[in-house]
Amino acid sequence: xxxxxxxxVSLDELPASRELVTRLLKAAKSQIADAxxxxxxxxxxxxxxxxxxxxxxxxxxxxxxxxxxxNRPGHHQTAIQTLPLTIGLPAQTVQIxxxxxxxxxxxxxxxxxxPESAVLECVSQAxxxxxxxxxxxxxxxxxxx
Amino acid sequence: MEATISNPAALLFPASYRRRVLCLLLxxxxxxxxxxxxxxxxxxxxxxxxxxxxxxxxxGLLTRERVGNQVRYAANRASPIYTELAGILxxxxxxxxxxxxxxxxxxxAISTAFIFGSVARGAETAGSxxxxxxxxxxxxxxxxQLLYPAQATVGRxxxxxxxxxxxxxxxxxxxxxxxHEVLAKPKIFLIGxxxxxxxxxxxxxR
Numbered sequence: 001x002x003x004x005x006x007x008x009v010s011l012d013e014l015p016a017s018r019e020l021v022t023r024l025l026k027a028a029k030s031q032i033a034d035a036x037x038x039x040x041x042x043x044x045x046x047x048x049x050x051x052x053x054x055x056x057x058x059x060x061x062x063x064x065x066x067x068x069x070x071n072r073p074g075h076h077q078t079a080i081q082t083l084p085l086t087i088g089l090p091a092q093t094v095q096i097x098x099x100x101x102x103x104x105x106x107x108x109x110x111x112x113x114x115p116e117s118a119v120l121e122c123v124s125q126a127x128x129x130x131x132x133x134x135x136x137x138x139x140x141x142x143x144x145x
Numbered sequence: 146m147e148a149t150i151s152n153p154a155a156l157l158f159p160a161s162y163r164r165r166v167l168c169l170l171l172x173x174x175x176x177x178x179x180x181x182x183x184x185x186x187x188x189x190x191x192x193x194x195x196x197x198x199x200x201x202x203x204x205g206l207l208t209r210e211r212v213g214n215q216v217r218y219a220a221n222r223a224s225p226i227y228t229e230l231a232g233i234l235x236x237x238x239x240x241x242x243x244x245x246x247x248x249x250x251x252x253x254a255i256s257t258a259f260i261f262g263s264v265a266r267g268a269e270t271a272g273s274x275x276x277x278x279x280x281x282x283x284x285x286x287x288x289x290q291l292l293y294p295a296q297a298t299v300g301r302x303x304x305x306x307x308x309x310x311x312x313x314x315x316x317x318x319x320x321x322x323x324x325h326e327v328l329a330k331p332k333i334f335l336i337g338x339x340x341x342x343x344x345x346x347x348x349x350x351r
Binding site for chain 1: 284285286288289290293302304305306307308309312316321323324
């Protein structure tokens with residue numbers, strides 16, 4: 001599978017934009033900061049960290065000249081599962097991010113609680129992804145930073 | 146997987162082909178498979194397997210249907226012992242063993258682990274995920290990585306929920322409705338048992 005093969009299926013072409021990348025990186029950074037605030041509920045912290053992960057995955061796609069087709073079901077899944085192709089993220093990390101996506105889905109639609117373990121994982125994964133995306137941009141697309 | 150002598154299913158169903166076929170078909174009642182597929186999925190050879198399938202069909206445990214030039218076998222849900230037999234398999238060589246094996250490397254970090262939700266109630270459908278509760282000191286990421294490979298074996302997605310013992314106790318004290326519902330409903334234990342779970346906190350009347 002390549003990113004190009006997914007065009008029209010789950011991806012759309014969108015020229016890389018420094019403005020978009022900057023905006024998403026900034027938003028992801030503040031979501032991560034919000035997720036670290038321990039006085040708010042676990043559900044809200046989890047949601048903020050998950051948003052950061054999704055935004056960072058969108059940065060990775062746009063830096064490669066793509067975006068997800070948001071009118072298709074599963075666009076979160078696409079953004080997360082293409083991370084090995086966009087920034088070379090290890091498959092094992094993607095498995096964890098994908099499990100966090102499912103956890104978020106269950107929480108949003110059935111109101112199940114979010115255990116503290118999932119919040120901690122989501123925040124640390126968001127932080128690690130932020131580092132990985134920034135490092136990849138610096139090496140591969142420094143013009144976008 | 147090969148059952149060990151401590152496994153009640155190995156004792157009750159000493160013929161390994163029979164055990165594997167029953168496990169495959171009764172735990173995936175929505176699947177109708179032909180002999181070669183069953184042989185591939187159970188790691189058996191088609192010749193001997195064919196005899197076993199004929200016997201199981203003869204006993205009314207499997208249905209047999211001709212589709213084109215293929216004969217397909219499926220669990221016979223109309224068999225009077227289907228529910229009980231599937232239950233025994235589910236709790237022994239089925240899902241539970243595969244998941245317990247997958248968790249084994251981190252067992253010291255897990256005080257209690259069990260399947261809950263539709264699979265534990267025996268109400269699963271073709272698309273149901275397996276919900277696994279883990280209480281202990283492992284991280285969510287560790288749980289995902291332990292259970293991820295088992296998804297292919299059991300043919301279902303696995304969702305893990307991980308609680309530290311403190312988090313679990315706090316939720317019980319706070320009478321969290323989700324945790325109380327999990328406590329009240331059927332479970333298939335992978336590590337630990339009901340007594341050990343109760344030590345972490347008893348269900349309180351609301």
